[in-house]
Amino acid sequence: MSCWGLAMVYDVEPEELVLWNPSLEENGTESASSDSPYAYDCQLAESVSYCVLLASPTT
Numbered sequence: 001m002s003c004w005g006l007a008m009v010y011d012v013e014p015e016e017l018v019l020w021n022p023s024l025e026e027n028g029t030e031s032a033s034s035d036s037p038y039a040y041d042c043q044l045a046e047s048v049s050y051c052v053l054l055a056s057p058t059t
Contacts, residue, residue: 003042010052014038020051 001009003024007017015038018024026040044050 001044003044004038006044006050006052012052017050017052020054023048024050 003017004014007014014036018038024042026037026042
């Protein structure tokens with residue numbers, strides 16, 4: 001699954017997914033083909049855990 005597919009499944013913005021998972025940032029060797037900074041090919045690794053939701057604070 002791609003990073004952006006995961007973002008859609010969890011209804012989060014690509015920017016949030018990258019913010020919570022800095023390892024997903026574009027490495028600079030690829031150039032985006034559109035105006036979106038998140039148009040680069042981003043694939044998830046099977047053996048890595050990713051943050052997809054932030055828990056609400058409890059009171």
